[in-house]
Amino acid sequence: MNKSKRQEIFTRLREQNPHPETELEYTSxxxxxxxxxxxxxxxxxxxxxxxxxxxxxxxxxxxxxxxxxxxxxxxxxxxxxxxxxxxxxxxxxxxxxxxxxxxxxxxxxxxxxxxxxxxxxxxxxxxxAFRQPAMAVDTHIFRVANRTGIAPGKTVLEVEKRLLRLVPKEFLLDAHHWLILHGRYVCVARKPKCGACLIEDLCEYRPKSE
Incomplete structure (x- = not known):
């Protein structure tokens, strides 16, 4: 995947959800x-x-x-x-x-x-909490990074390091949340909702599903 595709992917994710947050509830x-x-x-x-x-x-x-x-x-x-x-x-x-x-x-x-x-x-x-550019790669992010081609890797650490390197700097602080939410609700494990995906045309996953 090239740089301009990644730029467009995160631009769209940001437009859809300008201030993404964790779904865990906390006040401190x-x-x-x-x-x-x-x-x-x-x-x-x-x-x-x-x-x-x-x-x-x-x-x-x-x-x-x-x-x-x-x-x-x-x-x-x-x-x-x-x-x-x-x-x-x-x-x-x-x-x-x-x-x-x-x-x-x-x-x-x-x-x-x-x-x-x-x-x-x-x-x-x-x-x-501290707004540092860190990437917590869970099963959702691992799947999305590999399936879309944003940052493929065989291990969680490999995907983490590639994301930190490849995600455009302006998106780095919120990329973790966008990718988790995308994996949780759209690019789901068994059958991704490709027809409802706002980055479908940029994604490099071949067997697209409806």
């Missing part, structure tokens, strides 16, 4: 961090259902720590892998209090040292 960087940890192998809808009950009760490292393991689990037990997530969240809260003054750090290295925070989670926080 700490809430976002917890929501993203919970979202691993879970849907944003499922996470939001749980955090709507959790965050009014506990939305700081101190108040979540005060819930204790069983207390935290009672709020998130509807989410997949809730046992290990609860343990990781409590450990993360402890580290935030002891090492970061209860604040979420804005450096990748510090974020990735937090239990339950991998590269993808760190990228979401860096991009969404």
């Amino acid at each position: 960087t700490f809430e976002l961090l917890i929501a993203v940890i919970l979202s691993a192998q879970a849907t944003d809808v499922g996470v939001n259902k749980a955090t709507r009950k959790l965050f009014p009760v506990a939305n700081t490292p101190e108040t979540i720590l005060a819930l204790g393991l069983d207390g935290l689990k009672s709020y998130i037990r509807t989410i997949g892998l809730f046992n290990s997530k609860a343990e990781n969240i409590l450990k993360t809260c402890q580290i935030l209090i002891e090492e970061h003054g209860s604040q979420v750090p804005d450096q990748r290295e510090a974020l990735e040292k937090l239990p339950g925070v991998g590269r993808k989670t760190a990228n979401v926080v860096l991009n969404t």
Whole structure:
């Protein structure tokens, strides 16, 4: 795919949705961090259902720590892998209090040292909360980048690095959200909705479906 095609793809995505946002609900960087940890192998809808009950009760490292393991689990037990997530969240809260003054750090290295925070989670926080040009490649972005030809790659890291290199600079801060939403609602896994796609004529996916 050439540069002008990528430019047009992101121009159209921006025109359709000038200010894309994550579908996770949060009101602080700490809430976002917890929501993203919970979202691993879970849907944003499922996470939001749980955090709507959790965050009014506990939305700081101190108040979540005060819930204790069983207390935290009672709020998130509807989410997949809730046992290990609860343990990781409590450990993360402890580290935030002891090492970061209860604040979420804005450096990748510090974020990735937090239990339950991998590269993808760190990228979401860096991009969404701190507006850094990071690309959190989930299954949706991996699929869209490969299927359309925007930034094909065999691994998540390869796709991430290619997107950071190939997406025109003016779109880099919001590209992550546009690609996720496109993969979630239009370029879906089983049968992409090509007939309803605003970039269909620019996409390099051959077996187009209606």
